[in-house]
Amino acid sequence: MTENRRDRLRELLDAVLDEQHATLGAMADAAYASPFHFSRTLSSGAGEPPVALRRRVMLERAAWRIAHGTSVTDAALEAGYESVDGFARAFARAFGHPPSATTSGTGHRLPAPNGVHFHPPTNLWIDGDGGRPTAHELVATLVHHDVADTAALLEYVSGVDPAALHHRRPGHTVLPWDGPEESVFDLLAATVWTKEVWLAAIEGADQPQRCTRDIAALAARHTEVAARWVAMVRRSDENGAWSDRVVDALCEPPESFVLGGIVTHVLTFSAHRRLLARSWLRESGTDIDDGDPLDWLARRSTS
Structure with missing residues (x-):
C-alpha cells in the first residue's frame, strides 16, 4: 500500500475514536483543527456529529466485547462512561435491551447515517454507497484491474533500457504448454x-501468433484484445454463462473447458x-510500483 496516500476521512475518524479523545476539543486538537471546523468537516463528510459518532461506535464496541466475555463494568469503562448505571441506560436506549442480555446472537451494530461501524477486534467498517457489492461487480473489478495493470506495465516498459526488457533467464517457463518465457518482454x-x-477458442477463430520483441506492437495488440476480453466477460456475466463449456478445437486433441474456469x-x-x-525489472535496477489493486482503486476513486 502506498505509504504517502492520505485518507482525510480516516484521519478524522481516528481522531474521533482514539482512546484519549473523549471530548470534542481533544478530537479537534488531534486533527490540528478548531472544534468548530473539525465538527463541521466531519459532520459534512460522515453525516454525523463527531461526539454522536464516537458514542455510537463505542457502544457498538462495548456490545461486541460483552458478547465475547467482557464484564459490563469493564465495557462501560472502556466506552468512556463514568458509571455503570449511565452506561446501562445509554446501552438500553440504543440496543433495546440491557447490556446483561447481550449475546453473540444479538449483534453489535446500530443504525448509522454513514455506514461507519465498529469492526472487531479493533477496526472500523465503512459500508459502501450502493449496499452489498454483487458477484459480478467483484469479477468486473478483477478483470478491469488486470487489463489496466497490463496496459500500465506496457506503457512503463516502453521507456526502460531494452537490455532490462529483453534480458534472458534461460529455461524459465510459467506453464509448460506455453513455452519458454525467459524475459520481461x-x-x-x-x-x-x-x-x-482463449478468445480465439471462444469465438472459433484461428490460433494467434505471439508477438516478438516489438513493445509498441504488443501494446497495440493489448489495447485491441483487452476491449474484446472485457466485452466477453460482461456478456458471459449478463447471460449467466459461467458454467457453460467451451470446446477448444485449437487443442490437440480438442478439450472442453468451463467458461468461468477460463x-x-x-x-x-x-x-x-x-x-x-x-x-x-527490480533485479535489473529498475524502480517500479507494486501493481497493487488497492492503489489502482484509490487512484480511480480520486480521478
Whole structure:
C-alpha cells in the first residue's frame, strides 16, 4: 500500500475514536483543527456529529466485547462512561435491551447515517454507497484491474533500457504448454497472447501468433484484445454463462473447458506474470510500483 496516500476521512475518524479523545476539543486538537471546523468537516463528510459518532461506535464496541466475555463494568469503562448505571441506560436506549442480555446472537451494530461501524477486534467498517457489492461487480473489478495493470506495465516498459526488457533467464517457463518465457518482454507478450488464444477458442477463430520483441506492437495488440476480453466477460456475466463449456478445437486433441474456469485461469497467470515481470525489472535496477489493486482503486476513486 502506498505509504504517502492520505485518507482525510480516516484521519478524522481516528481522531474521533482514539482512546484519549473523549471530548470534542481533544478530537479537534488531534486533527490540528478548531472544534468548530473539525465538527463541521466531519459532520459534512460522515453525516454525523463527531461526539454522536464516537458514542455510537463505542457502544457498538462495548456490545461486541460483552458478547465475547467482557464484564459490563469493564465495557462501560472502556466506552468512556463514568458509571455503570449511565452506561446501562445509554446501552438500553440504543440496543433495546440491557447490556446483561447481550449475546453473540444479538449483534453489535446500530443504525448509522454513514455506514461507519465498529469492526472487531479493533477496526472500523465503512459500508459502501450502493449496499452489498454483487458477484459480478467483484469479477468486473478483477478483470478491469488486470487489463489496466497490463496496459500500465506496457506503457512503463516502453521507456526502460531494452537490455532490462529483453534480458534472458534461460529455461524459465510459467506453464509448460506455453513455452519458454525467459524475459520481461516474454512475460508481457504471454499475458497478451493468452487472452488472444482463449478468445480465439471462444469465438472459433484461428490460433494467434505471439508477438516478438516489438513493445509498441504488443501494446497495440493489448489495447485491441483487452476491449474484446472485457466485452466477453460482461456478456458471459449478463447471460449467466459461467458454467457453460467451451470446446477448444485449437487443442490437440480438442478439450472442453468451463467458461468461468477460463477467466479464472487467465486472471491467475496474468497476475503471476505481471508480478514476476516487476520482480525481474527490480533485479535489473529498475524502480517500479507494486501493481497493487488497492492503489489502482484509490487512484480511480480520486480521478
